[in-house]
Amino acid sequence: MSEPSRFDRGHTDDLMTFLAASPSPYHAVANTAERLEKAGFRQVAETDAWDGSSGGKYVIRGGAIVAWYVPEGAAPHTPFRIIGAHTDSPNLRVKPLPDSGAYGWRQVAVEIYGGPLLNSWLDRDLGLAGRLTLRDGSHRLVNIDRPLLRVPQLAIHLDRTVSSEGLKLDKQRHLQPIWGLGNDVRDGDLIAFLEEESGLAAGEVTGWDLMVHSVEPPAYLGRDRELLAAPRMDNLLSVHAATAALTAVSTGDLPYIPVLAAFDHEENGSQSDTGADGPLLGGVLERSVFARGGSYEDKARAFAGTVCLSSDTGHAVHPNYAERHDPTHHPRVNGGPILKVNVNNRYATDGSGRAVFAAASEKADVPFQSFVSNNAMPCGTTIGPITAARHGIRTVDIGVAILSMHSARELCGADDPFLLANVLVAFLEG
Template sequence: MSASPVIPRTETQVAADLTDFISSSPSSYHATDTAAARFDSAGFTRLHEREKWSLEAGQGCYVIRDGAIIAWRTPASTVDTSGAAPGAATGAGGSSGAVPGFRVFGSHTDSPAFKLKPGNEFAVEGTRQIGVEVYGGPLLNSWLDRELALAGQLSLADGSVVLAQTPSIARIPQLAIHLDRQVNDGLTLDKQRHTTPIIGLAELAEADVIELLAASAEVDPEQVVGHDVYTIPVQTPGTFGAQEEFFASPRLDNLLSVHAGVNALIDVDAAALDSIALFAGFDHEEIGSNSRSGACGPFLADVTERIIASLFPESTRSDYLASLASSICVSSDAGHAAHPNYPERHDPHVRPRLGGGPLLKINAQQRYATDAVGTAAWSQACTAAGVEYQNFVSNNAMPCGSTIGPLTATRLGMTTVDVGPALYSMHSAREMVAISDVVSLGAAAKAFLQG
């Protein structure tokens, strides 16, 4: 087994490590690959869904489904012949019966962007353009006048899949103010006409976009039969501010939570676990999670059931359901800090701030799954980690979005609590967070998974 990677602790170390993680994860498919590389370095074993699993106590494993990844570490304590896990705790995240429960730290690997349409390259006004489709809910204006790369996966004629990422080849140029004198009174962008990227001059065309993607993956473009490819801002993440207290980056929603969960799981001590510590990074959250690799799909249910069946061969379906009943999930996704330029858009009395610690997200309509039991579990994790957390609720006149939290609670019946880092500019091509909140979220994630 290889030595575990060093988990960053200081704000400077965390900022550098998060920069590496995000830069290596331009798409959900790259994010799972980046996470897998970290798990490999920590001695985890990759499993495959089409194979039989033989799990052992104290083992770290992971499995990938498209742009989603689930990884876990089992308690190191020996399982007795009755299938009981000695020393297992009762209550949420523990076990009161024959099998242990799960402590799940959930997140998502995808982010808003523009997705490349198939077979859609054309010349307009002497330029080469590519057809794209809006993915999720990006702040459209934030994507204007930025150099963009293309990244994602290519499927080949032989059935294999490869990752691809071009250099910066695209840009969505904004119309000059001289041609729209009222633009500063209100910018309106047509999603079809005004967000089409330019990738070159028509007269200089030597390779089409598929050829460029294939070249980046070192495959024959004639073998490319399908693609899931997205636009990616190429500006490097980095710190800024009077004391470099802020961190700006694309895809903080939600690679920040993925980063926290991956590092936290690697850092847990199997000898001190009384539950199965599990990290889940789902795909397609930004478009509703309705996919085989999304939180609405069967991925987490499939994996948790197979874990219990492998660790406890004599267990029954009832034992598995008992395990879920004693499990708990933390759904970690970005939330909003009160904006100094738009104070009226937030609840007038609950004012979360950058640098105030991770958010506990609460919503009466269950757009977030937090309840009193989940609140207590998150409070305990933050106390154990020595970090403060802050409440988040929406202004009643502005309904909030949702997360994987309610979906996980609905599908598996786990106690679920919604949390996350406080951001400015959520769904922008370049979002903003306080680096101290990144450190705090990672510490709380580790404390939660450790139990």
């Protein structure tokens, strides 16, 4: 078997392009599909009968995508090697009745999605993106990628306690962005604006899934440009790396069937038909086995030999808050991917999983770091434990260490994205 493909800083340049073009899960899925198509993958519909042919295939469902490559001659019981990630990020999402305002200001009514750092959305130029559902049931992506909205912070002169007591934001009252002036707020203004921007007829849009995003583009940062500042790295960084790895290995004979599973709704619990706690991944894997003439016994054998890397961002040690981290585990940016461990199963990694990841890192000649939470701090979680429990698949939690997680703009090392991609290639090749 050939040595793993080697990604370099050009991979990070491409990540910046991907992040800028993916302001919503739906855009991330569309851009992932475009890259898969260029690599020879073809989309299959869940409503169609599937055949057992070899090659690359993918399924799209809303803001989620599952892609896999079947090598020539793969047996029905051939195990899978899965990279799991998610397409959603914490943000502000438009309510069903979006038009509001007061005192001469036009505003957009939004709801808090996931657990964003609320202050990071203040005084920032925001665009609007997502999916429009048309009267005939079809969908249209929309992306107003220019300064359209703003959540203005209250001047310090009107809040003298902010310096001594800190910023306190009411999620209902203080996060509603402005987008214009006028006393006559009419129901349908925002959707009519989006119909016009999208070249649609008035009244053609009957449903929407819309969210705001920062229009500031990704950028290298630091004296030597060794850092990357960008939105939505949690977790499009992993989606991008997994896509690059899958397309790199999907060209020949492999002992496993490599899979990319990028789910939606991780940031609010994964319980949806497009989330990791839904049936999407299991259905795709089962149908792949059965399409190749397999039985339930073949499926059980395939799943028993399957391994999933749940790839999500983690916490780099923060120089201003080092006491919040475990005193003996200080992941650093540009130090390589992190292996995430929690003995209470907030992460799915165990010793056996560590060995799998260590082998892939060694093969790729990439260092890795270990992450555990401070015992006095609650630990976050990922799709990893959900995948392990729902499908009975050995799962390992990994990722890239970043700062400002869940901010409108996050920070990572500029080398870590391609280091992660190299390890993912080695893992998929087996």
